[in-house]
Amino acid sequence: MTKKTQIVIVGGGAGGLELARRLGARYGRKRHDIILVDKNHTHVWKPLLHEVATGSLDANLDEVGYRSHCHRWGYRFFFGALEAIDRDTREIVIAPLYDEDGSELIARHRLRFDYLVLAMGSVGNDFGTPGAREHCIFLDERPQADRFRNRLLNHCLRVSHEMLADPASDAHVNIAIVGGGATGVELAAELYNAAGGLRHYGLEVFDEGRLGVTLIEAGPRILPALPERLAEAARAELEALGVTVLTDTPVTEVTADAVLLKSGARVPANLKVWAAGVKAAPLAGGDDDGLERSRAGQFVVRPTLQTSNDDRIFAIGDCAFCHLPGDERPVPPRAQSAHQMAATAYRNLIALQDGKPLRPFRYHDHGSLVSLSRFSTVGSLMGNLVGGRMAIEGRLARFVYTSLYRMHLIAIHGWLKGLALIAIGQVNAIIRPRLKLH
Structure with missing residues (x-):
């Protein structure tokens, strides 16, 4: 045989x-x-x-x-x-x-x-930063994302109970995100989207005002893959939500309850996420x-x-x-x-x-898109049709961003099942709960 x-x-x-x-x-x-x-x-x-x-x-x-x-x-x-x-x-x-x-x-x-x-x-990539591996959550695979969600909900529940016991309480859920690339920025915005929905799922006294998110970037600006104008627009959107954005701010150490900065400052945090490089x-x-x-x-x-x-x-x-x-x-x-x-x-x-000749790989940069949850989407498209780079924002950017996942579904499932899953996804967006809380 x-x-x-x-x-x-x-x-x-x-x-x-x-x-x-x-x-x-x-x-x-x-x-x-x-x-x-x-x-x-x-x-x-x-x-x-x-x-x-x-x-x-x-x-x-x-x-x-x-x-x-x-x-x-x-x-x-x-x-x-x-x-x-x-x-x-x-x-x-x-x-x-x-x-x-x-x-x-x-x-x-x-x-x-x-x-x-x-x-x-x-x-x-924690770049050897002391305490990062021990005290931060990395979002490399689903079990880590599930762990973050469970810990986030537990902290939100704690704050909600403290507020019920004492309406004058100043309790907050403080989250530090290290890394101002796409993952860090998208997570920061998505946190406010989730916090805004918790009041509809049993945490009536909790809202996004009880969330404190600090985004820490070692470089001069967030989203270095995007044009500077779009990166600034994303920063403005994040700050309008309530995110504290720190640039030119290297991290020197992470402890159980804080992120320590090169300047000597200390960012207290209940949850810490590392999203600074791979x-x-x-x-x-x-x-x-x-x-x-x-x-x-x-x-x-x-x-x-x-x-x-x-x-x-x-x-x-x-x-x-x-x-x-x-x-x-x-x-x-x-x-x-x-x-x-x-x-x-x-x-x-x-x-x-x-036994035929092999083709060299040719990379075609179709641009970068960053979703700020339901609040906004920014990015740039690249290609011959637009003469190089075209900055996009708002609904057009959101449509293109969503299309990327739809293309992924078709790539791994084929056209027939891929299109069926896209249709099912549209239905689920209407009939399923807005948040997964378990």
Whole structure:
């Protein structure tokens, strides 16, 4: 019996899941074995995690179960974390799985590969700041977003009870967000949207006036990916909501109850979120596979998206360091980058097996959009149709922002189911509760 060509994809994020769907749909299970490996059972689009964290989005309605998805699209799913890559034997090592009581469910095991695609995404980069890892919540995956939401609701409930006991109480829920990029800004705005809705769900005496949010950015301004005018407009909107925005303010340490600043000031906080930069997600067993990496731990790839020293190993998305010839900067870690890389990796995996020339990756920057919840949306679009960069705000920006998620649904589900899910989402927005409180 002829051995099947085995293509293993590690990471079921935006790029990895789309690639698995494309390869499964093309090859099926007859002569190929397409395997997706992920340490989670379900996929949630990472740009939506700030909404999950505030309860504005019920992830149970939007998540994608890998096992049902793989059955539909002709690939296999393995639950586990990548521990190591054995390039000599063309195998990956999957770390052992443990039950909640510490008992081993599945022992450490190996999966062979003919071709390997690394799509593990990124995690928050604390830059070695003392206390950040211990005292901050990072929004890298759904369990962290769920943890933040539960702690947020508990603090809101505490303040509400204090106000009932003493109407003159000055109790607040203080939240410090480190990082003025898209994640930090969107979370800050979404918090006020959620706080405004709590009064309708049992916390009658709690409102957004009892919320104290401080956004801390080390650089000269928030949202450096956007034109300065739009960044200033976003800052003005945040400050109008009640957010305290601090720029040119490096953080030196995080404690259990505060964020300490380089200036010597102290920002008290019940909850602390770290959203200041990303780095490649590490392997469970360390990075000793011999693959070339960038300073942020990303896998260095050639324009074909093959790793610099192994033709059979590709890297896409946030875990790939792709500096294309002629470009001033490497490809940024964005969802649109992962989507475009998945398409190029798909074509090149086919070409590599057919003995045809591989295509170089071409990154098309379609712009950056930042949602300030229901209050506003700002961003810029880029492309030949607008002659370069076009600043957009308001309803048009909100429509484009929403369309990005709809395009993601179509990319991972196909047109038929993707459009059906978009329609269901519109219905859920009307009939479902405004906030998820459990």
